[in-house]
Amino acid sequence: MKLEDGRVPDPELLTIGAFARAARLTASALRFYADSGLLRPARVDGTSGYRYYARDQVGRAVTIRRLREIDMPLERIAEVLDSGPAEAVRLIDDHVADLAHRAHQARETAAAVKAALGSSPRSRSVRVNGSVFTAAAEQVLTATIHEPDLPVLNGVHIEVSAGEVVLTATDRYRLATRTLVRSPGDDVTWSATADADELRLAMPWTRRRHDLLMSVRTGSISFRGDGTTRECRTLAEPFPDYRLMLASLPETRTRVLISRNALLRALEEQHDQRVRLHIRDSALTVSSKGRPVTAVVTGPALGIEFAVSTLHPAISSAVGPDVMLELAGNDQPVVVRSADDGDFTTLAMPVSPEGPAR
Secondary structure, X not given: OOOOOOOOOOOOEEEXXXXXXXXXXXHHHHHHHHHXXXXXXXXXXXXXXXXXXXXXXXXXXXHHHHHHHOOOOHHHHHHHHHOXXXXXXXXXXXXXXXXXXXXXXXXXXXXXXXXXXXOOOOOOOEEEEHHHHHHHHHHHHOOOOOOOOOHHHHEEEEEEEOOEEEEEEEOOOEEEEEEEEOOOOOOOOEEEEEEHHHHHHHHHHHOOOOEEEEEEEOOEEEEEEOOEEEEEEEOOOOOOOHHHHHHOOOOOOEEEEEEHHHHHHHHHOOOOOEEEEEEEOOXXXXXXXXXXXXXXXXXXXXXXXXXXXXXXXXXXXXXXXXXXXXXXXXXXXXXXXXXXXXXXXXEEOOOOOOOOOO
């Protein structure tokens, strides 16, 4: 391509069209950023007005695009680009915090409007202790996962029935379920699956409420306490039948009662992606080179292999000083129970010796 004055442009320069494709921006967006002083072309032909960009400007353009994707205003983007790394990080963190605050305010306003409209009937409320509920949610949230094809796996299933509230989550390799005793009252029953990300956002607030009232309406779960309300989006997809999974487990052959912290230390000393548990006599050894951890073993000796990313959360989310491991075989899920809090149960799937680590 020649310029109108006959000169050949610098081969290191990109036309606005080529630069737009490289940065995944439109040519009109580039013109806007140039006119605002945010991203000026490396060269503008004085006769034709054609704009050319240097290849090393692509990184700046991509950063602008990404910051615009999180709704950062242009003047703040200019500050980020002109700042050193530490100040740029602070500006971005401040902007994200502001977004989270505005999203929280939007959810509260939406909840108030929906309640005023009365367009979606709310179930009767169930009362639980806020700190106890939050601790239970923290335990089961370790078994959630982001999976685009199965969005329900990033959810916590909440079941309210006579006398209890059950929280459950699963990522297909782990299952965690916790039962809470509900406060006395009428026999309210309902179930819904809370979006895990929104539940995490609500938990600092729920933790500080002694009395927490939960109810469900189409599309959301409402948490009320101390005169304020938090809403948590619900997932429409049906939750996996975890009760059938638990009922289908084979009979336990070997039980291991072991110190939770000692087992965690043994797992954390390993550097491989997966570990093999050797269970025999009165000890459990993590991998062949690990040191034995004293345990109470009932049943035959057993060797079983796990991905560390599967087993470690199952152990770390347990409560109390001890955990109970229940094993049916080296190819069956291990059931992890908190020895002094038997209503919390986690399942962790093993890997085959020749299979890939999860």
